[in-house]
Amino acid sequence: MMGWYRESDKRTRRVFWTCGAGWAMDAADSQVYQYLIPLLIGSLGMTLGQATSIASANFFAAAVGGWLGGWLCDRFGRARMLRLTILWFSVFSFASGFAQDYSQLLVIRILHGIGFGAEWAVGAVLLGEMIAPKHRGKALGIVQSGAPIGSGIAALLAGPVAAMFEPDIGWRFAFWVGLLPALLIFFVRREADDPEIYKQAKAREAASGQNAGIAAIFTPKLIGVTLLTALLSFGVQGAAYSVANFLTAFMTSERGLTQSVASYCVLMNSVGGFIGCLANAYLSDRFGRRAVFRGFGVGFLIMASIYLFGPWGRDLRFLIPIGLIYGGFQFGMYASFGPYFTELFPTEMRGSGQAFAYNSGRAGGALFIMGIPLLAKDIPLSAAMASFAIVAILFAVVTTFLLPETAGRALRSMSDLDDTGPTQSPPAATPAP
Numbered sequence: 001m002m003g004w005y006r007e008s009d010k011r012t013r014r015v016f017w018t019c020g021a022g023w024a025m026d027a028a029d030s031q032v033y034q035y036l037i038p039l040l041i042g043s044l045g046m047t048l049g050q051a052t053s054i055a056s057a058n059f060f061a062a063a064v065g066g067w068l069g070g071w072l073c074d075r076f077g078r079a080r081m082l083r084l085t086i087l088w089f090s091v092f093s094f095a096s097g098f099a100q101d102y103s104q105l106l107v108i109r110i111l112h113g114i115g116f117g118a119e120w121a122v123g124a125v126l127l128g129e130m131i132a133p134k135h136r137g138k139a140l141g142i143v144q145s146g147a148p149i150g151s152g153i154a155a156l157l158a159g160p161v162a163a164m165f166e167p168d169i170g171w172r173f174a175f176w177v178g179l180l181p182a183l184l185i186f187f188v189r190r191e192a193d194d195p196e197i198y199k200q201a202k203a204r205e206a207a208s209g210q211n212a213g214i215a216a217i218f219t220p221k222l223i224g225v226t227l228l229t230a231l232l233s234f235g236v237q238g239a240a241y242s243v244a245n246f247l248t249a250f251m252t253s254e255r256g257l258t259q260s261v262a263s264y265c266v267l268m269n270s271v272g273g274f275i276g277c278l279a280n281a282y283l284s285d286r287f288g289r290r291a292v293f294r295g296f297g298v299g300f301l302i303m304a305s306i307y308l309f310g311p312w313g314r315d316l317r318f319l320i321p322i323g324l325i326y327g328g329f330q331f332g333m334y335a336s337f338g339p340y341f342t343e344l345f346p347t348e349m350r351g352s353g354q355a356f357a358y359n360s361g362r363a364g365g366a367l368f369i370m371g372i373p374l375l376a377k378d379i380p381l382s383a384a385m386a387s388f389a390i391v392a393i394l395f396a397v398v399t400t401f402l403l404p405e406t407a408g409r410a411l412r413s414m415s416d417l418d419d420t421g422p423t424q425s426p427p428a429a430t431p432a433p
Contacts, residue, residue, distance in 0.1 A: 004135030011193060012130045016139065018187045019123040020146040022086055025181035026119050027150025028157070029093045032174050033058070033109070034245045035158035035266065038252065038259055039171040046102050048249075048373050054102070055245065056366035058109040062117030063356075063363035069118020070125075070355025071214040074348065078126040079193035081351075083185040085122055088115025093178025097171075117362065121341075121355035128342030129195035129350070133408050134285065140338030141281025148273025148331040151244075155270060158248070159263020197411060201347040204413075212414075217345070217353045221417045225344050226353060228403050233361025235396025236297065236333045241365040242388035243304050244269075244330060246372060250381050256314045265316070265323055272324035273331025280335035288407045289340040290400040293333065297393045300329035304389055308382040333396075343406035346414045368392065 005013065033040075037051045073081035092112035099105035124140060131139040157177060162170030205211050217226045247269070251262035276296070284292045303326040312318035337358060345353035368388045375384040 004139055015127055018184055019127050020143045022123055022184055024146035024150040027147040028153040029178050031151045032154035032157050035154055035248050036171045043168045050102050052369050052373055054106050054109050056370050058113040059362045059366035061110045061113030063359040065114030066117025066355040066359030070121050071352035073122045073351035077194050079188050082122045083188050085115045085119040086184050087182050090179050090182035094176055097175030117359045118355055121358050124338035125351050125354055129197050136339040137284035138281045141335040144335040145274050145277035148270040152267045152270035155263045155267040159260045163260050197347055212349045216349050228399055229357035230360035232396055232399040233357050234364035235392045237361040237365040238368045238392030239389045240330050242368045243385050245369055246385055265319055268320045269323045269327030272327030276328030276332030277335040280332040284336045288405045289336045290405055292336050293400050294397055296329050296333045297396050301393050303329050308386055343409055346412045348414050
């Protein structure tokens with residue numbers, strides 16, 4: 001699992017740790033809002049529909065900001081944009097703690113989403129272009145394990161940490177902690193950390209006098225892979241959001257747990273998610289990107305059903321171990337996004353393509369978040385969560401049959417698309433030294 005790390009130079013190792021920490025805090029910043037919804041409803045006098053509308057608006061803003069940020073990282077450099085996006089979402093996470101009502105929090109979270117949307121994709125592109133093809137799944141999959149760590153941090157902040165303060169202060173403190181990721185910008189060295197493959201692509205563009213525009217991912221050569229990757233992202237993230245974003249509400253309303261105990265259960269899910277990401281990291285390079293998407297997607301659906309409908313009541317002896325396994329599949333689904341999208345898009349527009357695909361999934365997943373409270377008016381919340389998750393997983397699994405396998409393949413440039421086409425398997429990579 002870690003052989004690639006021992007073979008890497010100091011720059012790659014530093015970028016690896018920076019991206020891992022960035023993804024962890026990205027996930028913490030995203031999930032803490034979801035876990036704080038019960039407190040926000042009580043403190044700001046919002047309805048569940050208003051609270052979920054803020055989450056949806058944040059994800060829609062992330063789609064727009066992510067696409068723009070991805071294009072900017074193609075245009076002006078991977079490392080430079082990683083620094084900017086980390087600083088942006090950290091500042092607006094901090095600002096969220098000062099909101100006084102629904103309208104203020106809505107505006108702040110929309111601004112937050114603009115920077116938040118690009119951070120994952122820019123980091124994935126930066127690291128993915130540094131790693132040898134045979135290890136790309138392992139490296140990016142291990143970095144993705146920062147996401148469940150971040151979710152666990154969010155659960156702690158929204159539960160026991162927030163409970164240490166008065167109700168109106170606890171949720172604010174949880175947002176204020178979101179300023180800490182800004183420190184990561186001091187570990188990224190602008191142009192010096194840009195991968196060689198990116199520098200070579202920029203040199204070719206300079207020689208030709210042409211730069212890829214923001215809409216280049218919709219040209220005939222790429223529109224197929226752009227739409228299919230967006231649909232895959234939509235399915236995976238829609239399924240995850242359908243369950244994860246309402247877990248604390250489900251635990252408190254249907255399982256009868258307190259907000260603090262529900263947060264501990266979510267924390268245990270994150271522990272399982274860490275293991276799931278590591279498992280995916282190994283399996284993705286061994287069996288291919290498409291196979292693990294299918295396997296983890298089906299596993300997620302099975303375990304989510306057991307978790308939501310099992311006759312466990314509030315018995316933590318069952319909820320915690322089942323939640324561990326469920327969390328492994330939920331977070332593990334994400335671990336192949338980084339290597340797969342890096343391999344599918346050409347270097348000249350890898351940032352914009354990857355950011356658009358991933359954040360289209362986020363925005364599409366927001367539709368599920370908006371729909372669940374509406375459906376939950378007529379059926380139990382757990383049934384509404386499961387219904388949307390089933391639909392989303394079907395989208396994801398079907399898409400894997402339409403996209404090519406890329407594990408172990410060389411990264412492509414635009415000139416390679418002339419022969420292979422956007423949805424054909426690219427040529428095999430030269431073995432790494």
